[in-house]
Amino acid sequence: MTSYKYEIFTSVIEEQIKNRILLKGERLPSIREIKSRYQLSTSSVQSGFEYLMMKGLVESSPRSGYFVATVEEDRTPQVRTDLIPVVRDAVFAKNVMLTSARNKPSESSSFNMAAPGDLLMPQKLIFRTMQGVIHEKGAALLRYYPSNGLYELRKQISIQMANHGCLIDPDELIITDGALQALTIALRAVAEPGDIVAVESPCVFSVLEAVANLGLKMIEIPVHYENGFDTEYFRKVCTSNDIKAVVLTPNFHNPTGIVMSDDDKKELLVVASMHQIPIIENDIYGDLYFGDKRPKCIKNFDHSGLVITYSSFSKTLAPGIRLGWLHTGRFYSRSERARFVLGRSVAPIYQELILKLLQGTGYERHLRSFRKQLNRQAVELLNALRHYFPEDSYFHSPEGGYSIWGKLPEGTDMKRFFEYCDKNKILFTPGNTFSLTDEYSHHFRIIFADRITPESLTLLENAGRKAKELL
Numbered sequence: 001m002t003s004y005k006y007e008i009f010t011s012v013i014e015e016q017i018k019n020r021i022l023l024k025g026e027r028l029p030s031i032r033e034i035k036s037r038y039q040l041s042t043s044s045v046q047s048g049f050e051y052l053m054m055k056g057l058v059e060s061s062p063r064s065g066y067f068v069a070t071v072e073e074d075r076t077p078q079v080r081t082d083l084i085p086v087v088r089d090a091v092f093a094k095n096v097m098l099t100s101a102r103n104k105p106s107e108s109s110s111f112n113m114a115a116p117g118d119l120l121m122p123q124k125l126i127f128r129t130m131q132g133v134i135h136e137k138g139a140a141l142l143r144y145y146p147s148n149g150l151y152e153l154r155k156q157i158s159i160q161m162a163n164h165g166c167l168i169d170p171d172e173l174i175i176t177d178g179a180l181q182a183l184t185i186a187l188r189a190v191a192e193p194g195d196i197v198a199v200e201s202p203c204v205f206s207v208l209e210a211v212a213n214l215g216l217k218m219i220e221i222p223v224h225y226e227n228g229f230d231t232e233y234f235r236k237v238c239t240s241n242d243i244k245a246v247v248l249t250p251n252f253h254n255p256t257g258i259v260m261s262d263d264d265k266k267e268l269l270v271v272a273s274m275h276q277i278p279i280i281e282n283d284i285y286g287d288l289y290f291g292d293k294r295p296k297c298i299k300n301f302d303h304s305g306l307v308i309t310y311s312s313f314s315k316t317l318a319p320g321i322r323l324g325w326l327h328t329g330r331f332y333s334r335s336e337r338a339r340f341v342l343g344r345s346v347a348p349i350y351q352e353l354i355l356k357l358l359q360g361t362g363y364e365r366h367l368r369s370f371r372k373q374l375n376r377q378a379v380e381l382l383n384a385l386r387h388y389f390p391e392d393s394y395f396h397s398p399e400g401g402y403s404i405w406g407k408l409p410e411g412t413d414m415k416r417f418f419e420y421c422d423k424n425k426i427l428f429t430p431g432n433t434f435s436l437t438d439e440y441s442h443h444f445r446i447i448f449a450d451r452i453t454p455e456s457l458t459l460l461e462n463a464g465r466k467a468k469e470l471l
Contacts, residue, residue: 006048007372009038011292017057017068028058028066055379087196087217087241110450112427114204114254114402115319117450120373122366126318126353129362133352141352145345148336149175149325153351156358157325164286164294168309168327174339175325175346179284182310182326183210183247188338189331190278190308191216191244198237198246198277200229202405202434202443204254207247207282219243220435223253225396228260231268238275245278251295252285255434255445256405257398265298273306278331283311284324285401287367290375295400305330313354315402316367323350371400377448378404384457385446388464390471395446404446407431413470414441420466426459 016022029037034045049066052058059069110117134141148154154170161168176182191197193215199207201220211218219237222230229248237243246268250260260268272279281298289295299309308331312324323346328335357363378398385395385406392409406428408414418430431443450456 005040005044006051009034009040009045010048010052013052014055014057022068024068026068027064028068030065051376054376054383056383087219110427111446111448111456112429113450114447115314115449116317116370119451120370120449121318122362122370123318125357125362125366126321129356129360130349130353133349133356137348137352141348143348145348145351147340147345149173149346150348150351150355153355153358154325156355160358161297164296164300166297166300166309168299172328172332173325174328174332174335175323175351176310176312176339177324177343177346178314178322179282179310179312179324180206180210181342182312182324183207183280183282184214185326185335185338185342186278186280186308186310186328186331187211187214187216187245187247189328189334190280195244196241198234198243200248200253201437202255202431202440203247204249205433208434208436211247216244218436220437221246221248223256223258225256225258227264228253228256228258229264229268231264231271234268235271238271238277243275243277245280246272247280247282249282249285250298251283252288252398252401252403254285254401255403255429256396257401257403258396259295259399262296262301265296266301269298269301269307273304276306278329279307281307281309283309284315286311287316288371288374288402289400290371290378291399299327299329302329308335316370317357317363321350321353322346323354374400374402374448377452380452381446381448381460384460385464388461390464390468393467402447402449404448405443406446407443408467409471410442411471412442412467417463417467417470418444421463424459424462426463428463 013022013028031042031045034040035042049058049060053060057069059067061067151170153175154173157173158168158170174185176185187197187210191214194217196217196219197211198221199211199218200223202223203220208218219241221234221237224230228250234246250265252259269279279298283297286294286297297309299307306329308327308329310324310326313321326335381404382395382397385404390409390412394407396405398404408417421428428444428446431440431445432438434440
């Protein structure tokens with residue numbers, strides 16, 4: 001994965017367009033001017049302009065130069081806010097089949113697997129570090145480690161989070177077998193079977209399944225394209241229901257890719273504090289931001305220990321590295337008991353591996369290049385989707401993470417569309433897997449965490465053509 005020299009000028013142009021300093025139709029500096037100002041080669045400047053054109057920010061006019069593009073009128077569909085706040089028991093037979101059938105590691109082009117593809121994993125860094133750990137630790141890796149995890153690792157994670165303004169006590173951290181186990185522990189610490197938990201709508205299937213498997217009931221809170229989790233809707237729900245916890249992904253929500261603003265995060269914390277409802281926040285995608293800085297966690301604003309935060313390294317390194325963490329806040333003792341019954345400890349080799357990576361510089365270098373690659377792939381896929389699919393389709397542009405959330409026009413025969421996709425190994429995730437309702441029957445999620453190839457773009461073209469036929 002490459003760091004691109006042209007970013008020293010494209011980032012400036014992007015920011016100026018975003019802040020309306022540069023307006024549509026305005027002419028940009030020439031290639032010669034950019035070369036002189038930033039000491040770049042002609043090819044680097046041309047690559048930078050091609051990147052800006054690919055993002056839809058810049059247009060080229062023959063013999064005239066480059067101009068700020070005319071942005072299409074916003075056609076963002078509205079998420080319903082009149083959802084009836086129904087407390088539901090989950091039955092997942094159909095959704096389990098849908099998700100299991102699509103998790104086939106042998107498929108060459110996958111738009112449904114929310115994990116880095118083989119070519120995007122830092123394989124050399126991982127194997128080199130792992131070999132060093134084995135050589136250094138030897139037989140110690142075959143013994144039990146502390147049930148709450150290696151202290152040095154917990155301390156290093158707290159240092160990493162503190163660099164982004166999120167202060168967590170390493171003594172309140174528990175190392176887990178991935179993010180899903182962290183969520184399970186958190187739910188067991190704050191709720192009993194039969195209790196009601198608030199979740200996002202749409203919500204990633206693994207969260208819905210974890211809530212259901214613990215015998216909990218759930219109530220869905222809408223997520224909006226503009227500002228994410230509907231805090232006002234949540235406020236109303238809390239007045240008429242005994243909510244024991246709220247589970248959400250404030251940073252690069254899966255499947256929409258949306259980030260909550262700091263103000264909305266603070267407001268959610270106010271509402272939760274008023275009713276003493278623990279917030280369980282999933283920060284698994286927090287490090288995969290496309291902008292200049294990492295978004296804050298809700299935990300950044302919490303001074304009472306009401307927020308429980310969890311994450312893992314499977315999304316930033318490799319899915320097979322099953323190591324996550326849970327910051328328990330005021331719920332440590334109950335979380336520790338819940339953790340103990342799930343197994344003695346996380347594999348020592350993974351704990352020592354992550355510790356070494358966090359202590360060195362290789363992991364941060366990998367994250368920087370990984371974010372750039374994901375950003376380019378998101379832009380490339382968005383352009384292809386908007387070009388190939390029906391004109392009234394909508395594809396939300398993510399600010400980080402892995403997901404593009406798409407919606408086909410209401411007249412589309414979605415049953416035949418997904419049958420065609422399954423038959424031709426075009427592995428989208430249907431929208432109905434993200435809710436207990438039928439609100440998302442015309443939606444689907446596209447993942448851009450695997451290397452985009454000409455073959456995968458051809459699959460998108462074929463799917464788009466079929467969608468047009470079925471409209």
